[in-house]
Each structure stands twice: as structure tokens, then as C-alpha cells.
Amino acid sequence: PANVGDLKxxxxxNVSGCGLTGRIPVSVGGLMKLRVLDLSKQRISGQLPLELFGLPDLQVVALGNNSLDGDVPEGFSSLVSLRYLNLSSNLFSGHIPSN
Structure with a gap:
């Protein structure tokens, strides 16, 4: 939902496999304490919101098995706490940032 960012x-x-559709809301950037984001096995489309890359404690990002597209954002290199990243089975292009 668009107001997910209100959950400070x-x-x-973790809503893996719940059948969500649409795009990841930009309000996800308001989840400043978020450590685990699992939106895998959905029907989510579009590009990743840049606000996602401002979450300082994010350690796990699981976005596999969706229809996300566009270039793999350079913003992943700003997630200094990131330990696990799954972007498999999407429509991304380009390279995963090396930093």
C-alpha cells in the first residue's frame, strides 16, 4: 500500500508470495528502521524507487520472481549494511554495481 512508509x-x-501487483511505493523510503525487505514471488513491476536506497539499516533485499525492469540501480552501493540481495527472475538490464 502507498502508506506503508507510515510504519516508522x-x-x-516480508510479503513473499502474497500476489501483490503494481509498483513498489516511494513511501518505502520512510521505513528508516527496516532491515529486511522481502517482496519476492509477486507481480510487482516497474523500476525500483530511489527512496529505497536511503535506508541505512537495510540488510536483506529479496525481490526475486517479479517483473521489475530498468537498469540495476547504482544505489545498491549506498546500502552499507546490505548482506543479501536477490534480484533473480526479473527484467533488469545492465550490471550490478561493483562498489
């Missing part, structure tokens, strides 16, 4: 204390958002 949320640390884990």
Missing part, C-alpha cells in the same frame, strides 16, 4: 518502527517487511 517496522524492521521486517
Amino acid at each position: 518502527r517496522l524492521t521486517v517487511l
Whole structure:
């Protein structure tokens, strides 16, 4: 939902396999305490919102098995706490940033 960013204390958002459609809302950038984001096995499309890359504690990003597209954003290199990244089975192009 568009107002997911109102959940200021949320640390884990796991909705894997729930059949969500549409785009990832930019309000996800308001989840400043988020450590785990699992939106895998959905029907999510479009590009990743840049706001996602401003989450300082994000350690796990699981976005596999969706219809996300565009270049793999350079913003992943700004996620200094990132330990696990799954972008498999999407429509991304380009290279994963090396930094």
C-alpha cells in the first residue's frame, strides 16, 4: 500500500508470495528502521524507487520472481549494511554495481 512508509518502527517487511501487483511505493523510503525487505514471488513491476536506497539499516533485499525492469540501480552501493540481495527472475538490464 502507498502508506506503508507510515510504519516508522517496522524492521521486517516480508510479503513473499502474497500476489501483490503494481509498483513498489516511494513511501518505502520512510521505513528508516527496516532491515529486511522481502517482496519476492509477486507481480510487482516497474523500476525500483530511489527512496529505497536511503535506508541505512537495510540488510536483506529479496525481490526475486517479479517483473521489475530498468537498469540495476547504482544505489545498491549506498546500502552499507546490505548482506543479501536477490534480484533473480526479473527484467533488469545492465550490471550490478561493483562498489
